[in-house]
Amino acid sequence: MAITTLWDVAYFMATALLGLVGRIIPPLAAPLGNVDLIWGLAALVFGAILLAASMINTIMLIWFERKMLGRFMDRRGAMHVGYAGLLQNFADGLKLFRKNTFKPRDADGLGFYAGPTAYLVTSLLMFGVLPVSTGWSDGSLPLSMLLALVIFSFAPLFIFISAWSSNNKYSLIGGMRSAAQMIAYEVPILLAVVAVVVVSGSFDLNTIVNEQRNFWFWTLPLTLAMIVFVTGMLAEMERIPFDLPEAEAELVEGWNTEYGGMLFAYFMLADYVRALAGSILIVLLFLGGWTLPSYVPAALTSFPLAGIFWLMLKTYLVFGVFVWIRAALPRVRTDQLLRIGWMRLIPLSLASVVIAAAFVLVKCVPVLGCVPSMGG
Amino acid sequence: MSEMWINMGPQHPMTHGLWNLRVRIDGEMILDVDPEMGYLHRGIEKISEDRHYNEVITLMDRTCYVAGMAWEHLYIQAAEKALGITAPERAEWIRMMSEEFQRLASHIMWYAAFVQDLGLMSPFLYGMRDRDLILDLFQAYTGGRLTYEYMRVGGVRNDLPEGFPKQAREVLDWLEPRLVEYDRLCMGSDIFRSRCDGLGVLKESDCVRLGVTGPMLRSAGSKRDIRKDRPYSRYSQVEFDVATADAGDVTGRYLVRMEEMRQSIRIIRQTLDWLDHHPGPVIADHLPRWLGAPYAPVGREGYLLKRNYPKGVGLSAIEEPHGEACAYVVNEGGEHPYRVKFRSPVFANLSACSHYLVGYRVADIPPIMGSVDVCVGEVDR
Secondary structure (H helix, E strand, C coil), rough: CCCHHHHHHHHHHHHHHHHHHHHHHHHHHHHHHHHHHHHHHHHHHHHHHHHHHHHHHHHHHHHHHHHHHHHHCCCCCCCCCCHHHHCHHHHHHHHHHHHHCCCCCCHHHHHHHHHHHHHHHHHHHHHHHCCCCCCCCCCCCHHHHHHHHHHCCCHHHHHHHHHHHHHCCHHHHHHHHHHHHHHHHHHHHHHHHHHEEEEEHHCCCHHHHHHHHCCCCCHHHHHHHHHHHHHHHHHHCCCCCCHHCCCCCHHHCHHCCCHHHHHHHHHHHHHHHHHHHHHHHHCCCCCCCCCCCCCCCCCCHHHHCCHHHHHHHHHHHHHHHHCCCCHHCCCCCCCHHHHHHHHHHHHHHHHHHHHHHHHHHHHHEECECCCCCCCC | CCCCEEEEEECCCCCCCCEEEEEEECCCCCEEEEEEECCCCCCCHHHHHCCCCCHHHHHHHCCCCCCCHHHHHHHHHHHHCCCCCCCCHHHHHEEEHHHHHHHHHHHHHHHHHHHHHCCCCCHHHHHHHHHHHHHHHHHHHHHHCCCCCCCCCEECCCCCCCCCHHHHHHHHHHHHHHHHHHHHHHHHHHHHHHHHHHCCCCCCCCCCCCCCCCCCCCCCCCCCCCHHHCCCCCCHCCCCCEEEECCHHHHHHHHHHHHHHHHHHHHHHHHHHHHHHHCCCCCCCCCCCCHHCCCCCCCCCCCCHHHCCCCEEEEEEEEECCEEEEEEEEECCCCCCEEEEEEHHEEEHHCCCCHHHHCEHHHHHHHHHHHCCCCHHHHHH
């Protein structure tokens, strides 16, 4: 069997593992050969590999940001742990892991501990939904994009829970800002996605990506939608210039003021998990995902793991733009942020839907090619 | 949400030092503010009474830790007036150059801290990088980077080392394009403008009434600058313009400080040219030993008779990077000043904060307070 997808790897490992146990303890060989058991174990292995890969990528993303931000600021960034500071974040994580996590006396225990945990877990769920390459994530859901956005919008709930239960004024203000900001920016994001759906005719991320391969002027009708989506994502990720909920100049650390040790690490990690997932989402929706346009030589896309390579390359480039923005822009104020969201982005996103619909009606543009019609 | 008081400080990223801003807020709106200062009080004025005149200089560096040279200059002027000593010409020019370098360093430090409050990290590091070059210059001729102990009653400790003018000019040549870069990063950014325009407005009449001085006063349209109005040192012999703005808001203070940096560079260039052509002594001859000697010569009773000392009162005012600072030194005869009193510009600027904070939003506190350029060391003294 040619191993081409992650699912194949997981299945192979599960079979090998159970076969090994069966050989060591012969009486167990027959029950362990059960197909359901192998499939179940394969699913677990699949999840474990996915989790490990996404965590490592998240940590590499932090490294990438630190190094790139360092260059923008005329310094080097982390240099000492590992080659060019590659292991610095692992060292930082271990340090946080060793720290005592304490809870303020009047904080609500359940919300205080459950909030960050749920925040991290729901953020990680994103990687179960996002297809990273053909066959990487098995079973393409017909509504996977919608599911991804739903999972993405869990965050303000848990942020607000942890902020409220911290029993700290800064946390509470930060949490309320966070909730207001994320809810305000959900709307333009969803409307921008509608434009994508109109052009691709599908809610399935796999289909959306595959459509883009054949239709290389994809970004033309969706330029406006992409601008709106990227801006909205910037706010959803709470990155500068929209990082008001944790504006450290006035709110100390915003909603995670009272958190230390591993719970703080959960927040940091979840922030970058969301940043990674958001960047992947942008690449999937607007930049062709793991595919390259069909006129690109096949050699560029035919090497092993080419899909993942191109997807990650594009993801890091998109994130690089976010880092660039962070290095260059100050932070806006809450009322300005909400005004940008409600009064600029929502009209723009509506306009983007109209533009996308117009392109679908025209269907074929000379020279450029034909729009994949609604529903194929 | 109902009204509540929040304490911004004493340990809060906005304060840039050790003070507490109590803010009564309703949602995001500021209803009332109450600055609490004194966390960093070291009794510098009282300690000065127990020290020899030159030993007070050490305390001056610690009064404002980002503008040590300016405070040394302030104290030295008052002390020289009180003691009836004059410094040689070259020493005066070196002092003036030092003060302008200090103004540059202080304003760059302010710029770095101010933009960082707005969430801009890169200019912060650019500022720190460029300030380091000025600190290198200080190190080249005083040996210290923050606490110099360089000026002396009757002159300065030592002359400029060989090659210093060249090094200084190189730094200035590097800094000038950097200032343009700073400006482009801030004034070229719409977000920066929307965060700063029309915030923290304090009108000229209010500034005068409240004793607010320095860039805050000039940003409101006033042209008051002690360097021009009551020239001290050799400021009457150099050419420079007083930087002003009209709005009296955060942007105005930003513009005034940026322009002041350019003017400082202008002054320093003229000073360096003068120093090139006028060698000479940098400290007066025949200074009494008790001025700076760690152990003063003592008489038979353990101290010199008071009548042997000169008496006098010295009052000086300088345009410190943060505003107008005054020093009052009373010499009742003796090895130590009888009384030393300072006027800190930041203390007045900060005390007026209810006049320029109320009515704005919580998110406006960092840019507004950042534009005040708080140095807690000189507030509390």
